[in-house]
């Protein structure tokens with residue numbers, strides 16, 4: 001068989017581990033040929049590809065980023081995008097495509113699958129917001145990076161008796177905020193699923209100082225917004241792809257808290273450091289298992305599916321289910337920690 005693989009959307013630790021696993025399983029165990037499309041869907045739409053052999057994936061298991069490059073280009077954005085993808089797949093003699101990506105990529109995978117392309121998706125995102133899989137690889141690494149940063153920020157916050165508002169990634173969901181906040185013992189956690197009330201937040205932080213504590217750490221997901229009418233809030237507009245640009249919620253919260261509490265408050269935006277660098281052992285294992293099972297699905301011709309973790313098992317779920325909605329943090333997770341607003 002000839003299998004095409006691509007990585008699309010925001011990168012995440014573990015992408016290279018999937019690519020390596022696909023190549024190992026396909027080439028060594030099945031005698032397949034693997035090609036990689038460069039820069040996500042762009043490579044497929046333009047036929048820009050390279051062969052991927054064992055020597056190409058040697059030493060990449062523990063590396064961050066993606067050896068194939070990524071982009072946010074989606075087939076549906078271009079005129080004739082779907083047709084162009086089909087043409088290149090046919091011209092290159094590709095029997096199946098394994099796109100590795102998040103919500104946008106998997107939606108595109110479903111579109112192409114509906115148009116007749118043989119596709120098996122692999123979910124990735126540090127945000128952990130893909131439904132149908134218990135976990136996405138990249139998430140564990142991102143939570144580890146954020147937790148380490150929070151641990152470090154505590155000591156400087158205490159030295160200066162400050163409030164630090166730490167903004168973590170999470171466009172629509174608060175998975176990273178909740179888990180890193182829990183792991184580091186943050187004093188307040190603000191998530192997109194629950195619009196926040198600035199009064200309530202100021203009260204929680206103010207009470208800490210009133211109780212004689214010398215600092216406070218607030219973790220906020222970048223997509224968090226205030227409850228309507230509770231605080232003036234600048235939005236960030238949209239980027240060139242029409243995605244919502246983040247408003248700088250930490251900066252705005254720091255300003256408000258400083259004004260309300262008379263305490264020094266500083267925003268800290270962790271940003272892309274959460275996405276870079278070497279994947280955790282957990283993410284390497286999950287990514288490797290996803291790659292292995294994606295190749296198996298290709299050989300069983302189970303197309304239009306996505307690999308997923310359910311409990312400890314890797315299974316296949318329809319792409320249609322996987323992209324139907326985002327996986328938000330369930331309410332009962334909030335009750336396990338008292339400081340989620």
Ligand code: F6P
Nearest residue numbers: 010102125126127169170171275
């Ligand atoms: O979807 C993953 C993610 O890391 C989000 O958490 C974040 O909002 C977004 O990507 C940032 O994307 P970009 O790299 O395009 O700024």
